[in-house]
Amino acid sequence: MKKIKKEHIIDYLRALMLTIILPVFLPGNVNAQQLSLAEKSVSSLGKENAVLKLLQGNFDVKETIWSSPTSKPVYNTKLIARRQMIGSVLQEFMYAAPGAANSPVERIEYISFNRIEGRWRSISMDIRVPVGLMPAASFDRGQESKIRLIFDPFPIAGKGTSVTGQMLRMDETINFEAPNHVIKEQHFILADGSGKSWLAHRYEYTKRK
Template sequence: MRSALVLILLAALGPAASAQQAPAVEASAAQRMSKPGPEQQQLARQLGQWDVVAKLWPAPGAEPIVTRGLIAERRMIGPILQETMKPAPGSGVPDFERLDYLDFDRVEGRWKYVSMDTRFPVSIMPARSFGAASEGTILVQFEPQAFVGFGKDVEGRFMVSDMAIRQPDDDHVVKEQHVIMANGTGQRWRFVRYEYVRRR
């Protein structure tokens, strides 16, 4: 009887003793960098639908072209925030679709952004920041891009541009793009501004 009790006790303690002796397996660098950081957690709080007002300044000092009745849908694809913008039903705005993706690359320690817009022949516009956000603003620089222009002829002039992304509070986001055209003036002006209000 005593031998049976000893065997039962050893069997009960065996797995616990083995678990204590097993060395902890350290996560790989890829596993650690794949876990959401504070930047991805910030992006995940932006999910849902947003009403958008878009403003476009076709030239320095010009009056903006204002487009209302837009809606943006935001969702996470893994750690990446995807935004799809289009006219809201019944808005009367000509049909288009604009996609953008925003992610914080934890390995490089900087933001990455890309946008695509069917309203203009601008192709795919990749951008990246130099480091993390500063004072609540994500500032990304686009690759130089040819600009078709607004007239009858293709201008084909290169422009450099950036985009500042700010979220003043949980229900508002502002994206603002500035450009410098390759026309010899070096003049920088506000080109596009998107104002977002969360739908409740």
């Protein structure tokens, strides 16, 4: 019997992986018709993510900030948000309006309803604060026109020259009873022993005509 070289076996296994195993994980492949009915159902928008399509477009944004429970509000009306659907995910880019005198703002957020888990998930980032990526999720599917997300706790930088920090908890409520006028509110709780929650951020979106 002719002896099979080791390298030939390796080449064969590689070819097997490329032709049989990998296509299962690649979108738009020839095996797509073999997806189960459940997988096809989950791939569709569904009731919740279909609602997100109504929130697409360009919005003028009024931001209100309370830096502490006793602080007076600070307003920023020089913001624009662009929203579009990517598959079943709503993508949002927020930036300073052209010609605005304040510092440029770059905030990104992605949100989608996970139909297997039965809850909303999002991830966001804001270059104004050095906290990195901020993942969040709801406890359940929520109401038809209101979503409440609970963020993973994250540290905020302390004051001074040394690198110190303090943990912060945050939740976010998105109210879109009127798709052309969306209000997003964020409540903070510092890990300072007080357990005090306060409205720290409000974004008010008005769709451009």
